[in-house]
Amino acid sequence: MMKRVILLMSIFLLINSLSQAAIPKPKAYNDRSLIYLTLDDGPNRKTGALLDVLKKHRVKATFFILGKNIKGNEHLIRRIVAEGHLIALHGMTHVREEFYASPITAVRQMKDVQRLIYEVTGIHTNMARTIYGSDAGMTPAHWQAMDEAGFEIWDWNVGSLDHIYKKDNDPIEQRVFNRLEANYEMNIASIILAHDHSMTPKALDTIIRYAKERNYEFRTLEGVHPPYNFFNPWEPNE
Numbered sequence: 001m002m003k004r005v006i007l008l009m010s011i012f013l014l015i016n017s018l019s020q021a022a023i024p025k026p027k028a029y030n031d032r033s034l035i036y037l038t039l040d041d042g043p044n045r046k047t048g049a050l051l052d053v054l055k056k057h058r059v060k061a062t063f064f065i066l067g068k069n070i071k072g073n074e075h076l077i078r079r080i081v082a083e084g085h086l087i088a089l090h091g092m093t094h095v096r097e098e099f100y101a102s103p104i105t106a107v108r109q110m111k112d113v114q115r116l117i118y119e120v121t122g123i124h125t126n127m128a129r130t131i132y133g134s135d136a137g138m139t140p141a142h143w144q145a146m147d148e149a150g151f152e153i154w155d156w157n158v159g160s161l162d163h164i165y166k167k168d169n170d171p172i173e174q175r176v177f178n179r180l181e182a183n184y185e186m187n188i189a190s191i192i193l194a195h196d197h198s199m200t201p202k203a204l205d206t207i208i209r210y211a212k213e214r215n216y217e218f219r220t221l222e223g224v225h226p227p228y229n230f231f232n233p234w235e236p237n238e
């Protein structure tokens, strides 16, 4: 009898330890080993080369699409979706005075790009990034209007400054490395801002290699809550 009890208990303990080993604890959205790579202002003629780099490394990113760039680039929008990336909204014109002119103009631009993306992909998304970041012109009235229209506003915590160092990759790479390290120290996930028109395939390749060597994991922003923005930044992970 005793033997049987011991046997049953050992089986129970074995199964218990196996099941715990098989199911790793899911990472929190703000886990410091996570990188959310975001690419703004596309699609354009450079998007394809960046998609090639992402594909090579099996990295998925989030593309904040500019409405005025959709026409003629529908194939790129479809490719972004087909290759498992997430598509999101970045307004229509990228003209600061037009977008932020009033809460109505901001909402209208987001709704316009939302509709265009729906027409091309069948995807309806409310994930949005306002041009130059939410601290560039969002008043409390803008926030309220965006919220009422159902948009979730995303900023970033790693600015690659690729649009400033367009010709030279080194400062872009070093800046991203430094910011990734700082966020890791702070125990928080990284959201990298880069641009379809400025990030070079070489710089993107180098950044991804750097991150993978350090066991970072790239994810899209799909299903991630709450949205990170300058007015509601994430707390460091426990």
Ligand SMILES: [Zn+2]
Pocket (backbone or CB within 6 Å): 040, 041, 090, 094, 131, 132
């Ligand atoms: Zn932009």
